[in-house]
Amino acid sequence: MSLIELRGMGREAIASLLDRAEAFLGDDGVFVPPDRARSLEGKAIALLFFEPSTRTRISFELAAKRLGATTVLMRAEGSSLQKGETVLDTCLNLEAMGIDAFIVRHRERDTPHVLAEHLSRPIINAGNGSGEHPSQGLLDALTLRRAIGDERGLLEGKTVAIIGDIVRSRVARSDVHAFTALGARVVLGGPPTMVPARGDDGWGEAEVVTSRREAVAEADAVVVLRIQRERMNNASVDTDAYVRDWNIDEGVVAEELPAHAKIMHPGPVIRGEELSSAVADGPRSLILEQVRCGVAMRQAILGALLEER
Numbered sequence: 001m002s003l004i005e006l007r008g009m010g011r012e013a014i015a016s017l018l019d020r021a022e023a024f025l026g027d028d029g030v031f032v033p034p035d036r037a038r039s040l041e042g043k044a045i046a047l048l049f050f051e052p053s054t055r056t057r058i059s060f061e062l063a064a065k066r067l068g069a070t071t072v073l074m075r076a077e078g079s080s081l082q083k084g085e086t087v088l089d090t091c092l093n094l095e096a097m098g099i100d101a102f103i104v105r106h107r108e109r110d111t112p113h114v115l116a117e118h119l120s121r122p123i124i125n126a127g128n129g130s131g132e133h134p135s136q137g138l139l140d141a142l143t144l145r146r147a148i149g150d151e152r153g154l155l156e157g158k159t160v161a162i163i164g165d166i167v168r169s170r171v172a173r174s175d176v177h178a179f180t181a182l183g184a185r186v187v188l189g190g191p192p193t194m195v196p197a198r199g200d201d202g203w204g205e206a207e208v209v210t211s212r213r214e215a216v217a218e219a220d221a222v223v224v225l226r227i228q229r230e231r232m233n234n235a236s237v238d239t240d241a242y243v244r245d246w247n248i249d250e251g252v253v254a255e256e257l258p259a260h261a262k263i264m265h266p267g268p269v270i271r272g273e274e275l276s277s278a279v280a281d282g283p284r285s286l287i288l289e290q291v292r293c294g295v296a297m298r299q300a301i302l303g304a305l306l307e308e309r
């Protein structure tokens with residue numbers, strides 16, 4: 001079994017992965033119960049990161065090592081990809097060396113699907129261009145459910161706004177599926193060039209608005225996203241207008257957000273562009289809690305895919 005996208009995954013499958021992650025969260029940090037510390041002993045996990053990454057890579061690496069697995073890291077630079085080898089050939093060779101699972105980040109949307117089709121070991125998609133980022137969607141859902149979920153671990157009756165460069169965001173795509181599966185209403189907000197058109201595929205039931213005030217007015221939580229300039233093919237962005245219309249600072253929080261609304265961001269945060277430091281570091285922010293939940297979530301994912309039953 002692989003983890004490539006959250007689209008099409010039902011409430012039960014998502015909730016059971018989140019439940020599994022809860023077992024790894026103690027009162028003050030990520031926790032590995034002694035009986036799980038060697039649960040992936042003898043497994044070798046390849047981390048293939050062909051696009052930049054800080055949190056996702058280190059979090060998967062830590063998760064694997066805390067469960068006793070060995071990891072190998074590969075980047076495009078310095079590898080045979082630079083001589084023209086395909087990612088699939090590289091992975092077939094790694095599989096021949098005994099790799100048990102592949103965690104892959106690559107700019108092409110179909111890479112994880114192609115790998116899953118040809119390899120017999122699990123593929124975990126760590127970001128496929130502007131496609132999906134399922135472990136991020138799951139860790140965001142875990143963070144949200146711990147912060148504002150009901151006693152059944154659901155988000156029914158809650159509204160989550162995702163604002164920023166939605167169309168180029170794989171995080172937004174995975175978040176929409178995870179949050180809606182738990183029962184939340186999702187509102188997507190951004191400038192017209194950054195939000196999906198009505199009827200675009202992959203956005204489920206999410207509503208789309210192009211004013212910040214409207215996007216956040218009823219939000220129990222706001223997920224703030226970065227402008228993904230690296231996916232814009234040199235199109236320019238009017239940064240001043242973006243900051244004026246979409247940045248979340250203390251004034252916006254006071255005037256436009258409900259008093260209890262939480263703030264989330266997958267990172268990296270570009271301070272002053274989409275989010276002010278005062279809000280990112282303030283009492284409503286769940287940003288570092290997302291990172292903390294991320295390691296537990298990835299331990300749960302690796303366990304679910306690799307532990308011997």
Ligand code: NCD
Nearest residue numbers: 055056127133226266267268
């Ligand atoms: C994101 C990504 O790379 O998809 N970051 C992450 O994994 N936490 C979002 C981004 O780069 O803006």
